[in-house]
Amino acid sequence: MESRRVSTWLPIWYRFRRDRLALCGSAFIILLLLMAILAPLLPIRNPNHGYYELLPADGRPLAPGSAFLLGSDAVGRDLLSRIIWGARVSLFIGFVANGLALVVGLCVGILAGYFGKWVDMILMRFTDVMMAFPVLLFSIALIAILQRGGNVLVIAGVIALFYWTAVARIVRGQVLSLREKEFIEAARSGGGRPSRILLRHILPHLVPVLIVYGTIGIATSISTESILSFIGIGVQPPTADWGKMVSDGQAFLLVAPWLVIFPGLMILFTVLAFNLVGDGLRDALDPRQRALHRGVLGGVSAGGQALASVVRPGMEAESA
Amino acid sequence: MNHHRVRLMGVTVTSLLVLAACGTTTATTTQPVSGGTLNVAFKDDPKTLDPAVAYDTTSWAVERSIYNGLLDYKGFTTQLAPDIAEAMPSITNGGKTYTFKVRKGVKFSNGREVTADDFKYSWERMLDPKTQGPMTGGSFWGGITGAQDFFNAKVDHISGIKVIDANTLEVDLDAPNQSFLNIVAMPFGFVIPKEAVAAAGADFSHKPVGTGPFTLDKWTAGQLLVLKKNPNYFGKAAYLNEVDFQIGVAAEVGFLRLQNGQADLVQPDINMPSAQYIQLNSNPTFKGRIVRNPNVDIWYLGMNVNMAPFDNKLVREAFNNVVNKTNQLKVLNGRGVINNGIQAPPMPGYVANYNPLGLDKNGQNLDKAKALLTQAGYGASHPFPAQDLVYAKANADSDNLAASIQQDFQAVGITINLKGLSFPAFLDITGKPNSTALSYNGWIQDFPDPSDFIDPILTCSAANVTANGGDVAFYCNKQLDQLADQARGDTNATERLKLYQQIQDIVAKQDFPWVPMYSTLQTSISGTRVHDYALHPVWPLVLTNIWLTGGK
Numbered sequence: 001m002e003s004r005r006v007s008t009w010l011p012i013w014y015r016f017r018r019d020r021l022a023l024c025g026s027a028f029i030i031l032l033l034l035m036a037i038l039a040p041l042l043p044i045r046n047p048n049h050g051y052y053e054l055l056p057a058d059g060r061p062l063a064p065g066s067a068f069l070l071g072s073d074a075v076g077r078d079l080l081s082r083i084i085w086g087a088r089v090s091l092f093i094g095f096v097a098n099g100l101a102l103v104v105g106l107c108v109g110i111l112a113g114y115f116g117k118w119v120d121m122i123l124m125r126f127t128d129v130m131m132a133f134p135v136l137l138f139s140i141a142l143i144a145i146l147q148r149g150g151n152v153l154v155i156a157g158v159i160a161l162f163y164w165t166a167v168a169r170i171v172r173g174q175v176l177s178l179r180e181k182e183f184i185e186a187a188r189s190g191g192g193r194p195s196r197i198l199l200r201h202i203l204p205h206l207v208p209v210l211i212v213y214g215t216i217g218i219a220t221s222i223s224t225e226s227i228l229s230f231i232g233i234g235v236q237p238p239t240a241d242w243g244k245m246v247s248d249g250q251a252f253l254l255v256a257p258w259l260v261i262f263p264g265l266m267i268l269f270t271v272l273a274f275n276l277v278g279d280g281l282r283d284a285l286d287p288r289q290r291a292l293h294r295g296v297l298g299g300v301s302a303g304g305q306a307l308a309s310v311v312r313p314g315m316e317a318e319s320a
Numbered sequence: 321m322n323h324h325r326v327r328l329m330g331v332t333v334t335s336l337l338v339l340a341a342c343g344t345t346t347a348t349t350t351q352p353v354s355g356g357t358l359n360v361a362f363k364d365d366p367k368t369l370d371p372a373v374a375y376d377t378t379s380w381a382v383e384r385s386i387y388n389g390l391l392d393y394k395g396f397t398t399q400l401a402p403d404i405a406e407a408m409p410s411i412t413n414g415g416k417t418y419t420f421k422v423r424k425g426v427k428f429s430n431g432r433e434v435t436a437d438d439f440k441y442s443w444e445r446m447l448d449p450k451t452q453g454p455m456t457g458g459s460f461w462g463g464i465t466g467a468q469d470f471f472n473a474k475v476d477h478i479s480g481i482k483v484i485d486a487n488t489l490e491v492d493l494d495a496p497n498q499s500f501l502n503i504v505a506m507p508f509g510f511v512i513p514k515e516a517v518a519a520a521g522a523d524f525s526h527k528p529v530g531t532g533p534f535t536l537d538k539w540t541a542g543q544l545l546v547l548k549k550n551p552n553y554f555g556k557a558a559y560l561n562e563v564d565f566q567i568g569v570a571a572e573v574g575f576l577r578l579q580n581g582q583a584d585l586v587q588p589d590i591n592m593p594s595a596q597y598i599q600l601n602s603n604p605t606f607k608g609r610i611v612r613n614p615n616v617d618i619w620y621l622g623m624n625v626n627m628a629p630f631d632n633k634l635v636r637e638a639f640n641n642v643v644n645k646t647n648q649l650k651v652l653n654g655r656g657v658i659n660n661g662i663q664a665p666p667m668p669g670y671v672a673n674y675n676p677l678g679l680d681k682n683g684q685n686l687d688k689a690k691a692l693l694t695q696a697g698y699g700a701s702h703p704f705p706a707q708d709l710v711y712a713k714a715n716a717d718s719d720n721l722a723a724s725i726q727q728d729f730q731a732v733g734i735t736i737n738l739k740g741l742s743f744p745a746f747l748d749i750t751g752k753p754n755s756t757a758l759s760y761n762g763w764i765q766d767f768p769d770p771s772d773f774i775d776p777i778l779t780c781s782a783a784n785v786t787a788n789g790g791d792v793a794f795y796c797n798k799q800l801d802q803l804a805d806q807a808r809g810d811t812n813a814t815e816r817l818k819l820y821q822q823i824q825d826i827v828a829k830q831d832f833p834w835v836p837m838y839s840t841l842q843t844s845i846s847g848t849r850v851h852d853y854a855l856h857p858v859w860p861l862v863l864t865n866i867w868l869t870g871g872k
Contacts, residue, residue, distance in 0.1 A: 048723075048727070049727060050647070050723065050724060050727055052644075052646075052647045052650050052724070055650060057650075057654055058598060058601070058653040058654060059594060059598070059650045059651055059652070059653045059654065060598050060653075074594060074595070074651065074716070074720055075647075075651060075720045075723055075724060232713070232740075236738060236740075237719045237722070237723055237738050237740070238723045238726060238738070248716050248719065248720075250572065251571075251572055251593060251594075251595035251596075251715060251716040252595040252598075252716070253572075253595075254595075254599045255595055255598050255599045255602075
């Protein structure tokens with residue numbers, strides 16, 4: 001049993017670690033996670049406390065230097081502390097939103113794909129309807145209706161509400177092709193109940209797709225959260241949040257560019273890191289696809305097609 | 321005294337401009353030149369240009385150039401002067417009857433001459449509930465004899481507004497009111513022609529006809545509003561041929577346009593945001609172009625005296641010891657003064673360094689605050705409930721000011737949650753009874769008389785409303801009302817100011833419906849080709865003095 005597991009996952013790791021960019025991305029994410037988790041223990045200033053006494057008389061934000069390593073904002077708060085504490089909000093929302101989207105998308109996709117017919121019809125039309133919503137506009141409306149601007153769980157929920165659809169589509173496609181495979185046929189004729197077939201035979205084959213999408217989806221969720229906070233309906237002041245920091249800092253762009261540059265770079269690197277890791281995982285989990293990537297013009301296999309489609313909806317969601 | 325101060329500032333500003341002009345250009349004259357188009361960047365459209373309805377600074381900034389009333393302020397001072405009136409009115413009948421002589425030869429931009437009838441028409445239209453303006457139903461004009469019957473639709477005309485002949489208008493009041501002439505000078509008192517209102521139907525706001533130095537040429541909502549010089553203007557003609565209000569320009573963009581020469585003024589009716597102030601104040605070209613004037617405003621936390629926990633006076637007094645007012649002003653780059661009272665500089669009745677609670681230089685006394693909270697029954701076993709601070713989000717400064725308050729209350733163990741709203745939403749929720757316990761408010765003068773800082777925001781009649789109230793604390797004290805009534809009619813200026821100081825003591829030393837915090841210094845800036853731009857102590861924007869280098 002043990003040896004079998006090793007033989008499944010080790011080659012993937014060997015392939016993954018050849019991808020330098022993905023490794024860098026992983027390292028960055030691990031560092032970020034550590035920073036976020038350990039933030040309360042780090043020897044840094046309170047992110048929400050304004051050190052007014054350190055500001056000059058005209059209230060000008062302090063440039064990076066000895067008083068504040070990365071500078072201060074207009075109310076004398078330490079930018080370094082706020083970036084570190086902001087990682088908690090961004091990562092929390094990224095993981096929770098994407099976790100919810102994965103669970104819902106998986107359930108809908110698996111049911112639609114396996115049972116087909118009217119179940120498929122109803123679930124997929126509903127998915128289509130959800131996909132047709134302009135994400136930002138409806139997030140704004142929903143958060144306004146719920147009157148819960150500052151609540152991170154509500155924000156995560158709203159993001160998940162729109163992003164489970166992409167997962168549902170991919171999962172359904174996978175299940176449709178798996179359903180016709182001989183081993184499923186065999187399990188079915190052996191008298192296996194649908195629940196057992198779904199859990200024991202189909203679900204394990206979906207794991208690679210879920211891992212890849214799960215990683216890239218976090219990037220999408222984090223950037224969406226930043227946008228929501230930037231336009232003022234995400235995390236509420238004074239909670240440190242990268243999107244909100246960029247939004248607050250933009251007024252001071254000509255006086256204190258560091259207020260926008262540092263949190264902006266954090267959003268950029270974090271989203272990039274999750275995307276790189278997702279790409280690396282996709283290549284590692286499906287070597288055939290990687291071969292295709294390397295410039296062979298030949299035909300695309302069924303499996304390759306399914307995995308290739310993993311990325312596309314993610315991109316769509318990002319640009320939405 | 322206070323007029324003198326304002327005029328002095330005007331002189332300082334002008335001479336600075338002249339110096340700047342001499343330094344930067346070679347062929348500049350200090351003689352004003354006519355001609356050219358001034359570009360003004362605005363974030364939003366004026367809500368309306370109907371003088372009976374408009375009650376915000378953006379609308380007033382434009383309206384001021386289209387219309388006139390009987391009275392105005394002399395130059396850039398707070399001293400009343402005749403405008404369409406021939407002279408200041410004669411006041412008889414113990415201060416209850418005002419007789420105005422309407423100047424001959426004043427023409428509307430449609431060419432017709434203004435008569436006393438036009439004032440009667442304009443004022444009745446403004447007070448008519450059908451017009452749905454803010455002055456309907458009382459407020460400033462409610463003291464005119466017969467106005468209440470008119471509001472209640474019992475009569476068709478207000479008996480107290482009488483046309484004696486084509487050039488004589490008589491106004492009777494129920495009781496003497498020392499600020500009535502200031503009220504007459506408000507934009508609500510502007511004169512408009514009946515036939516133009518009839519022709520425009522419901523759309524007078526877009527087809528305004530007045531007597532002012534400019535007329536509306538074009539208004540495309542969200543894009544552009546154009547004023548052209550009025551050739552029929554009865555006063556001294558403006559230097560500018562045209563004023564283009566570029567609409568939909570956010571402050572950050574507006575100030576960049578100003579630096580590029582694409583805009584000459586940016587939202588002159590509101591204070592420069594902190595970020596832009598810091599930037600331009602350290603830019604050698606623009607530093608000297610910033611003009612400053614007391615804003616005549618008071619910023620305060622309103623505590624709803626009908627809602628827990630603020631129904632307890634000890635709590636309200638405790639809150640008066642907590643806010644670090646120095647930090648508030650630091651967010652605003654020090655543009656203002658700490659104010660522990662209710663009147664603002666340079667309003668008559670303002671007391672500099674007023675400090676009835678003996679607070680420290682930051683306006684705090686945290687030990688006292690803690691003691692008062694304990695006395696009110698709060699402590700470890702009964703913690704103070706978390707409060708929402710409702711505030712209007714104008715720009716980054718609003719969030720920063722609110723965050724500073726949050727930090728101050730943390731120091732005495734009170735959690736404040738910040739609730740920033742759009743300005744209309746803010747006005748709506750804070751003006752309704754029992755809706756908002758704690759809010760961050762500002763009050764800016766309508767006219768330079770101390771009654772304007774009491775009657776609309778601290779009296780029982782202002783509290784006894786169902787919506788759109790100005791008394792956000794819903795504070796009502798019969799004793800204060802009595803003093804306010806007495807002061808309104810008092811003809812002895814010294815006695816009158818004493819009464820207003822008594823009122824200030826009741827509010828800031830005895831009842832504590834507010835935490836008074838500070839009064840601001842208005843700052844504004846003009847582009848490099850603009851001359852003689854100055855801030856008016858009452859009006860949000862005056863265009864008639866402005867001229868452009870070379871008249872282009």
